[in-house]
Amino acid sequence: MLATGVSLSYHLCLQSSEYVTRTIVPIDDSHQFKTTEVEFMLNDGSLTLFASNKLHCPYSAIKLVKFSMLHAKNIRRDYGVPIWFSATDKNNQPVPFVQLLYRWVTTSKRHDSDPFLSFRDNHTLHCLLYKTIQTALKSSAKHFNLDEAWFNTQSIRMSVPTIARAAREPTAII
C-alpha cells in the first residue's frame, strides 16, 4: 500500500491530503480517491470502465487506467477531474507505475466506499496514513544523504521543478 501510495502521488503530482488520511478512520470530507474512482478500461474494445475492486483479468488485458481526481477547492464526488494512464508504453512494454497499481488493485480487498489506498483484513479497514508516507520519505532522504527536514509529504509534488522549468532554470539545477 505504501509503495503504491508513493508511486501514485509521484506520478499524479499529488499532495498528501489528496491520497492519504490523517486519521485511522477516514472522513468523507477529503480528496482521497474512493475505490470506485480508480477505474480500468480493457483492451476488448468495449470502452467499459471497471472500478478498481471489480477488476478480475490479467495485466495484459488492460488498456487504460482512469483516476477521477477531486479539485483542491471542490470535493464534490461528481466533479472529479479525469486523468488517464496507458497500461503499456510506446514500445508496448508495461508501464511500471500502472503495473504496481494493478498489483495493489488485485491483491487488496476493499468495499466500494473505502478509500483506494486501504484494505480490509477480517472486516477491519486499514488506510494509508499521512504519517506513514512522511516517515517513508524522510527515511528515503536519509538513505540518499539528504537533509530529511527538507522532505515531507508535499515534497513528492513536482511543483518546484515545474516552476523552475517554466522559469528556464538549467536542468542541472532542476
Added chain:
Amino acid sequence: MHITLNLTTLRLMYLLLDTTHDHPLKLQAIQLARTSVSMNTQNSYKSTCSKWELFFQRYFGCTPPDDHYRTLTYTQFLDQLLMFVSYCVYELKINIRSIPRILSALRYSFLIKQINCSAFDDPFLRAVKQGVARMPAPPHRVRLPCTLDMINYIIDLNTTTNATRGVSLNAQSHVSDRGVSLISSLFAVQ
C-alpha cells in the same frame, strides 16, 4: 449531521416550542452555515478559538459568554479585535502569514453564533492587517521534491517479502512473470 424533517413536523415542533427558541428552519439554516467551511478547516479553526479565550482571560479576566458580544458596541468589539491582533503578533509571536487565517477563523466562530461581524471589515483593522503583512517574515520552509530514485527506493523496500501489508512480491502469484520481472529489473537498475 443531517437534519431531515418534513414541513408538518417542523410546524408542529415550532408550535410546541417556546417562542423564544429558534424556528426549526432557522436551526437548519444555522447547521448549513456551520458547514460553509470544510470539516478539516473547522478543526484547524478550533485552535484560534482557544487563542481568543486565552487572550480574553489574560486581558479581561474571564472567558466571555456568547451573549457578551451582543451587548458590545461596534467600537468596543473593534478594540478587542485590534488588541487580539497585537496579542498574536507581539506576545504569541505567531508567524505573520498566519494572522489573516486566524482572523478568518475568529470571524467564522462569531458568524455561526450569529454575532455581528461587521467590525472585521473595519478600515482600521484592515490597515492593521496590512501593517502586519509588512513586518519581516520568517523565511519560507525549504522543501525539495523527491527524485524518482527516492520514490523507487521506497517502492523497492515495500514490495519485497514481509514488506507493507497488502502488497508483496511473494503474494503476487497471479501476476504475470513478465510483469514482476519488469518491476524487479527496474529496481535492479536503480
